[in-house]
Amino acid sequence: MGKNKPPAKYSAAGLLWRGLRKQSWPRVWREPEFKSTYDVVIIGGGVHGLATAYYLASNHGITNIAVVDKQYLGSGGSGRNTAIVRSNYLTPEGVAFYDRSLDLYNSMSNDLNLNVMFSERGHLTLAHTDSALRTMNWRAEVNKLQGINSSVITPAEIKKLTPSLDVSADTRYPILGALYHPPGGTIRHDAVVWGYARGADAYGVDLHQKTEVLDILVEGGSGPEGKGPSGKVTGVRTSKGDIHAPVVVNCTAGWASQLSNMAGVTLPITTHPLQAAVTEPVKTFLPTVVVSGSLHVYVSQTDRGELVFGASVDPVATYNMSGTLEFTEELAGHVLELMPGISKMRLLRQWAGLCDMTPDYSPVMGPTPVDGFYVDVGWGTYGFKAGPVSGEQMAACVANGTTPELIKPFELSRFTEGTLVGEKGAAAVGH
Amino acid sequence: MVEITHLDASPDTRVPKASVRAADGTAAAATLGLNFGSAEQRGETLVVRIRPDEWYLLGDGAPAMAAGLDLSGFASTVDISHSRTAVRITGDCAADTLSKLGSADFSDHMTPNGAALGNGIAGVTCDIVRDDQRGVRSYLLLLDGSFITYFLGALHDAASEF
Amino acid sequence: MLLVPCPNCGPMNAADLSYNGESHRRPDPKTCTPEEWRTYLYLRENPSGWLLENWYCSSGCRRHFKIERHTLTGELRAPVLPGRKPGATQGDMK
Amino acid sequence: MSHRLPAPLGDVIDRSSVISFTWNGKKLQGFEGDTIASALLANGEHILGRSMKYHRPRGVLTADFWDPNTTVQVDDEPNVRASHRKLADGMAVSAQNVWPSLKFDVKAANGLVGRFLTAGFYYKTFMKPAKLWPAYEHVLAKFAPGGSVDLDTPHGRYDKRHAHPDVVVAGGGPSGMAAALAAAEAGSSVMLVEHEHQLGGHLLWGSNDDRAAANELAAACAAAGVEILTNSTVAGRYEDNWISISQRSHPGVIERLIKARGKTLVGAAGTIERPYVFQGNDLPGVMTSGAAQRLIRMYGVKPGTRAVVFTANESGDSAVEALQSAGISIARVVDARAGEGITSASGSKSRVKRVTLSDGTTVECDLLVTAVGWTTPTSLLNMAGDRPVYDADAARFFPAGPPDNVLATGGMIGDGSRDELIAHGRATGELAAGRAAVVRHRLQAATARAAAVDGPEPDYPADERTPLDRAQHPELYRSTTHGIVDYSEDVSSKDLFSAAGEGFDSVELIKRFTTATMGPSQGKLETVNTVAVLAEARNETIAEVGTTVWRPPYAPISLGALAGRINEPTRVSVLQPWHEANGATPILAGQWVRPEHYGDPAAEVRNTRTNVGIIDVTPLGKLDLQGPDVPKLLNLLYTNKWMALPIGGVRYGLMCAEDGVVLDxxxxxxxxxxxxLMTTTSSGAAKIWNWIEMWLQTEHPDWQVHVTPVTTGLTSINIAGPNSRELLGRLTTDIDLDPTAFPYMNVRRGTIAGVQNCIAWRIGFTGELSYEIHVPSGHAVHVWEQLLDQGADLGVKAFGLEAQRIMRLEKGHFIVGQDTDGLSKAPVTGLNPLLKLDKDDWAGMPEVAWTMESGDHPVIVACQPDNGSVVPEEAAQILRAGTTEIVGRITSSRMSPTLNRSICLAQVTKEFAAPGTSLEVLLVSGERITATVQEHHAHFDPEGARLRG
Known part of the structure; x- marks a missing residue:
């Protein structure tokens, strides 16, 4: 193992040195040869897949891994999300899980030797009704018990933190309070992808871009073609050829159902687009991340000055990512309810990503009825936040053959056992 | 020019309204007739087939017409005089006004005089009847009465440019 | 915005209808096993392709109907009212 | 205006109308018809801003909407396109990205350290020490480009409209105008949308003949009834030709969003001239051939005095003529077609001074005009699913083939003389009209309400247009030196080379890593050059590298226009004016505006418990159900049994979703x-109606039930309190209120206060003797006032929502969605006697049965803090004593004015549900208190003696 040299160390001194000597940087990752056998095949070159590969290598010494992606690294949800991280969920299992993720994000720049630009700017979830305020209190109380910094604050406190918000009482959607979560913030999503990719590559993990999985090879299952329950996975068929592997991990978003169906595993998932948009840049004026569940909008301002907007998923299930006009209309109307002073800002670009929604707004993680076939899917709108911890836990799950405590609540079997996760208890926009 | 009138603004001007539900093949359905999506003035009553199995009877003759129907088979009536409130919008720019707030095509070939349709107007689901008044383009909008204050505000605002 | 052909009203903006998701058969609640019932509740084919699904014409005729929609291209086949079988591709309304 | 050229140059300006404005505080003048940029140039102001990263001075590059160098602040509006926005009197215009001033910019020092600030440099540093990153971030944010938002900007008038044209034409150049005209002549309704302030496209800065032809076509379009929208942009094309148009020219409106369902869409956006990549290409004084011609011919502005023209096409040749007509000396024409080239430009900080040619010679000049080729803005066609294909011979991308209802004409698909372009436009317009006619026929035939179709469906016309030729063009993207590729993001070709070398070597990755094409012109100028440089770095062809997807909108749209008039429906009962006139504090509950209280909710409770109170409960959902099969329906929807409900009877019911969770x-x-008559919760009214229709239509189409919502038609008034019978008795003559004749949970119809057809039922949400009356809404104000008048001596007073909530909590009635949540299955309510598992079927029955069988579920209990003066917050967590293990939570809590102590409902695990159990409650303050589980849900009158009286 470790057949590859570690990547060139990134640092300010290195930047200066190479700048002075006009020396260029080496490649961030190799263009590996396509091999027909690996110990583990990970489908999906996004944050989840790459983090799983990275932690399998770094924590468990398993490095004979292929990560395959039908497009380029980070081309799916990892590159399309609005890069918000937080851990103030409703349920103890959710809180514990996302809090570990936030820990990993906090030390990531250092761990991966690449600045992922984590901006710990504070996260506000606005409440416009007394029932929303009740839910905020509920979340705050559960968070507090788990040691999460999260509390409900008043309109006056909100105004102090974020002066652009209209907290007057006579609006259609008055701001009655907010759940304030100081450790929440934003991060440079592409950098997270590149950091894990670079790190995994350095351990010898092969990253195969533009390699589409056409089928998952299973033997001995009870379903058609020997697939399905009690079968055993033997590899994948890709657009570049077959790969034999005893372990296949589905780390995709948007295509989780398709890929799992290839193994004969049906998932409790429907796929919906989640749209986002950015404005032209202006001088920074919005210091926090602002979310309004009732108005289905969340907004933050990048260091480049653009406002980044998101909403809730589109109601109609589709794999089409072309985006809609009505999303931008509703978004603008709701944003101007919150911040009436920005009507002259202009929307520059809109896009969509695919979200795999589950009935309880929680992921599906761990083993499946097909031996060797693991899933890390169903991430809805919060997959990015969970990337690091998912990678860490899935790596442990695959390496040790047992499901770690942190992800036990998220096993596929909960849907047949009827033990859904409680995030559904107060479903709102979950950003 | 556009003229907007809330017909139910006072008890004296309130338009009597009945909903008749009748399955295919019932006597009531046969009596009321009409194609789905169309309306016809019969004496003092405007009869509208607003849904495949539902007719609105509007106007002073509505209660009597509803009461006179043979409701044998699967048919029933409900007095909706107070549930649905009526707004009339009349004028050459009436369609342009509605087109600012609703997505339906109000042009003559898609919504001729005597046509009836459902469409969201300013976010409120309305039943709309094209019911020209003495040759002037006019629409009768029927909506849930609780929206009326909001709705008139939105409608007048949209009409203000004409 | 997608134009959805309501079987009664004709092509409608999707926003004027309600979407009720993948169409599936309801098991007999008296005799079904938990697995059958929860398959009905939670598991979805979620195909990338043709999907038979339920729509409700909430601002028009107020009829529930089924329609096959291609989840990648947005293409729609002819709608059916309950109790009737899905038919062939309808003429292009676009 | 020292740089103004004499007439006849300057077609679009009106020299008789002088406009005053300020530029960075300095008073200047321009003419009506000027853009901000043309007026500034006319005044000799040729530095219009500074670049984002290196703060290099920048001047006019393309002199049109896409000019990346001329975005300015105008009054409270950031990022105004100075090369497009018309000058208006009194405008305060200032440069962006400058600190402290345009001429002396401290951040320009960044330029000196440029070699260290390569693309993506920030990913490689600031990791250590981690604590310092927030400080670095703070500094980086200071470099954010763009103008400033004034948070006090009022929400001006923005608007929207829908349109249903047969044909939408995007682009008003010769082909677009011809297409619109032909389509209109063929009988189509046509919208012609032009981004610029006037129709004409490139003819506007062409020859005299060109301009005459443009005027003639524009006049013909107007005469043919084409709806012409100038200074408007087709911003997006969505599913089924749902087309968004941003109209900036509607009177009285800042910007209007038109949503058009076009039967066909014609893309006639022309081409965008590409800048050339070479060292010094962003110096002020370097501009495209289109820019030079526009400035001279349209605005009468002299862009320089001595010019070098680098040309590969007719536009460059035409620029030479324009420059000559303006009296600008031509220092050198460098003709790419003859194998000549330029390698670099240099100059002072603020202006180009000399150009170095490929043969090594240098030429002095203060203006360098380049004409190196075109980018096809295929954006709209991409949104329709088309993917552009590169043609090396023509040196540009072309559409591959959009869907049938989208057609392209003009420069987007080829080249030709003015007449050839017009001819192709005409043919396209005819085809668009023919196809639109078919779509129109089908729409009309399929729509029940529409007029009868006129004759049989016309044939769907095939595309038999003679294609436009594609002119040969040399591939000119980058010289032998490195220069700026993305002006607004300050990304150079060198950055792209090094990013590709690091492995960011696909077009999407390089875009993300370097931010090339991510700026305000969204790649209109930069994408193809980025692709070309990447191809060069990878030693591949442009076709192999491919291009990125252009996402909507085509041009930025203001949030104001997207929002339009903000119409958010609200609902009120007919009594709301009375409530407001009588001191009610309004509260929004969903769409409903309701009275929360009239000053003192505790007093309202006491009065109701002592005398009598009335409350407006109109938002309660009400559904009229008729037909022989209503009992079957009720049996299916509710958990309890309904077959034996007698006429005059009223029954409570609980509904579940199919997963067994309480629904309503x-x-x-x-x-x-x-x-x-069925009632639902206020928030559930619409949902339950749909739910019922779904069951009736899809599962039981044979059942005969008619459902009609009557929520608003019946104004609902609850009369509660010991004196309620006396009060109602004074208002009705034909309803016998004697408790034996009209017992609890019964309904009667009759006349109240002279109003016929009222419904009254005896129920007890407040726990008092109470009658809920439902009055035809037109008469409700009268009835309400009569109740107050007639009951004055009985102590009648109105009470609001808060008093009702307190009283229901005193009675232990749970509220769906407050005391239950999205996972609460029916047994959580504790209403097990209502969960009839011996019925054949009801919604959610299997899950409820299994949950009851397992017994593993939380339950709602009533509890009281042992210290009755403490009210635990709703959502306060209940813990296993002395631990942090959550075993429940307070779902409702209030101080009870009746009991003078705090009371609660809570959800707890079974283990903690037994009466007498002591609960440990964690208050928000962090303090832990104890509370005791009560025997009954009702804290008050658990036997129900009052309500049954």
Whole structure:
């Protein structure tokens, strides 16, 4: 193992040195040869897949891994999300899980030797009704018990933190309070992808871009073609050829159902687009991340000055990512309810990503009825936040053959056992 | 020019309204007739087939017409005089006004005089009847009465440019 | 915005209808096993392709109907009212 | 205006109308018709801003909407396109990205350290020490480009409209105008949308003949009834030709969003001239051939005095003529077609001074005009699913083939003389009209309400247009030196080379890593050059590298226009004016505006418990149910049994979703043989109506039930309190209120205060003797006032929502969605006697049965803090004593004015549900208190003696 040299160390001194000597940087990752056998095949070159590969290598010494992606690294949800991280969920299992993720994000720049630009700017979830305020209190109380910094604050406190918000009482959607979560913030999503990719590559993990999985090879299952329950996975068929592997991990978003169906595993998932948009840049004026569940909008301002907007998923299930006009209309109307002073800002670009929604707004993680076939899917709108911890836990799950405590609540079997996760208890926009 | 009138603004001007539900093949359905999506003035009553199995009877003759129907088979009536409130919008720019707030095509070939349709107007689901008044383009909008204050505000605002 | 052909009203903006998701058969609640019932509740084919699904014409005729929609291209086949079988591709309304 | 050229140059300006404005505080003048940029140039102001990263001075590059160098602040509006926005009197214009001033910019020092600030440099540093990153971030944010938002900007008038044209033409150049005209002549309704302020496209800065032809076509379009929208942009094309148009020219409106369902869309956006990549290409004084011609011919502005023209096409040749007509000396024409080239430009900080040619010679000049080729803005076609294909011979991308209802014409698909372009436009317009006619026929035939179709469906016309030729063009993207590729992001070709070398070597990755094409012109100028440089770095062809997807909108749209008039429906009962006139504090509950209280909710509770109170409960959902099969329906929807409800009876019911989770609750009354009135929660009214229709239409189409919502038609008033019978008795003559004749949970119809057809039922949400009356809404104000008048001596007073909530909590009635949540299955409510598992079927029955069998679920209990003066917050967590293990939570809590102590409902695990159990409650303050589980849900009158009286 470790057949590859570690990547060139990134640092300010290195930047200066190479700048002075006009020396260029080496490649961030190799263009590996396509091999027909690996110990583990990970489908999906996004944050989840790459983090799983990275932690399998770094924590468990398993490095004979292929990560395959039908497009380029980070081309799916990892590159399309609005890069918000937080851990103030409703349920103890959710809180514990996302809090570990936030820990990993906090030390990531250092761990991966690449600045992922984590901006710990504070996260506000606005409440416009007394029932929303009740839910905020509920979340705050559960968070507090788990040691999460999260509390409900008043309109006056909100105004102090974020002066652009209209907290007057006579609006259609008055701001009655907010759940304030100081450790929440934003991060440079592409950098997270590149950091894990670079790190995994350095351990010898092969990253195969533009390699589409056409089928998952299973033997001995009870379903058609020997697939399905009690079968055993033997590899994948890709657009570049077959790969034999005893372990296949589905780390995709948007295509989780398709890929799992290839193994004969049906998932409790429907796929919906989640749209986002950015404005032209202006001088920074919005210091926090602002979310309004009732108005289905969340907004933050990048260091480049653009406002980044998101909403809730589109109601109609589709794999089409072309985006809609009505999303931008509703978004603008709701944003101007919150911040009436920005009507002259202009929307520059809109896009969509695919979200795999589950009935309880929680992921599906761990083993499946097909031996060797693991899933890390169903991430809805919060997959990015969970990337690091998912990678860490899935790596442990695959390496040790047992499901770690942190992800036990998220096993596929909960849907047949009827033990859904409680995030559904107060479903709102979950950003 | 556009003229907007809330017909139910006072008890004296309130338009009597009945909903008749009748399955295919019932006597009531046969009596009321009409194609789905169309309306016809019969004496003092405007009869509208607003849904495949539902007719609105509007106007002073509505209660009597509803009461006179043979409701044998699967048919029933409900007095909706107070549930649905009526707004009339009349004028050459009436369609342009509605087109600012609703997505339906109000042009003559898609919504001729005597046509009836459902469409969201300013976010409120309305039943709309094209019911020209003495040759002037006019629409009768029927909506849930609780929206009326909001709705008139939105409608007048949209009409203000004409 | 997608134009959805309501079987009664004709092509409608999707926003004027309600979407009720993948169409599936309801098991007999008296005799079904938990697995059958929860398959009905939670598991979805979620195909990338043709999907038979339920729509409700909430601002028009107020009829529930089924329609096959291609989840990648947005293409729609002819709608059916309950109790009737899905038919062939309808003429292009676009 | 020292740089102004004499007439006839300057077609679009009106020299008789002088406009005053300020530039960075300095007073200047321009003419009506000027853009901000043309007016500034006319005044000799040729530095219009500074670049984002290196703060290099920048001047006019393309002199049109896409000019990346001329975005300015105008009054409270950031990022105004100075090369497009018309000058208006009194405008305060200032440069962006400058600090402290345009001429002396401290951040320009960044330029000196440029070699260290390569693309993506920030990913490689600031990791250590981690604590310092927030400080670095703070500094980086200071470099954010763009103008400033004034948070006090009022929400001006923005608007929207829908349109249903047969044909939408995007682009008003020769082909677009011809297409619009031909389509209109063929009988189509046509919208012609032009981004610029006037129709004409490139003819506007062409020859005299060109301009005459443009005027003639524009006049013909107007005469043919084409709806012409100038200074408007087709911003997006969505599913089924749902087309968004941003109109900036509608009177009285800042910007208007038109949503058009076009039967066909014609893309006639022309081409965008590409800048050339070479060292010094962003110096002020370097501009495209289009820019030079526009400035001279349209605005009468002299862009320089001595010019070098680098040309590969007719536009460059035409620029030479324009420059000559303006009296600008031509230092050198460098003709790419003859194998000549330029390698670099240099100059002072603020202006180009000399150009170095490929043969090594240098030429002095203060203006360098380049004409190196075109980018096809295929954006709209991409949104329709088309993917552009590169043609090396023509050195540009072309559409591959959009869907049938989208057609392209003009420069987007080829080249030709003016007449050839017009001819192709005409043919396209005819085809668009023919196809639109078919779509129109089909739409009309399929729409029930539409007029009868006129004759049989016309044939769907095939595309038999003679294609436009594609002119040969040399591939000119980058010289032998490195220069700026993305002006607004300050990304150079060198950055792209090094990013590709690091492995960011696909077009999407390089875009993300370097931010090339991510700026305000969204790649209109930069994408193809980025692709070309990447191809060069990878030693591949442009076709192999491919291009990125252009996402909507085509041009930025203001949030104001997207929002339009903000119409958010609200609902009120007919009594709301009375409530407001009588001191009610309004509260928004969903769409409903309701009275929360009239000053003192505790007093309202006491008065109701002592005397009598009335509350407006109109938002309660009400559904009229008629038909022989209503009992079957009720049996299916509710968990309890309904087959035996007598006429005049009222029953409470609980509804579940199919997963067994509590969905709604309410009472249903049997009014007649086949006539029922169902109530739902206020928030559930619309949902339950749809739910019922779904069951009736899809699962039981044979059942005969008619459902009609009557929520608003019946104004609902609850009369509660010991004096309620006396009060109602004074208002009714034909309803016998004697408790034996009209017992609890019964319904009667009759006349109240002279109003016929009222419904009254005896139920007890407040726990008092109470009658809920439902009055035809037109008469409700009268009835309400009569109740107050007639009951004055009985102590009648109105009470609001808060008093009702307190009283229901005193009675231990749960609220769906507050005391239950999205996972609460029916047994959580504790209403097990209502969960009838021996019925054949009801919604959610299997899950409820299994949950009851397992017994593993939380339950709602009533509890009281042992210290009755403490009210634990709703959502306060209940813990296993002395631990942090959550075993429940407070779902409702209030100080009870009746009991003078705090009371609660809570959800707890079974283990903690037994009466007498002591609960440990964690208050928000962090303090832990104890509370005791009560025997009954009702804290007050658990036997119900009051309500049954």
């Amino acid at each position: 609750d309410g009472v249903t009354a049997r009014l007649g043989e086949e006539h029922y």
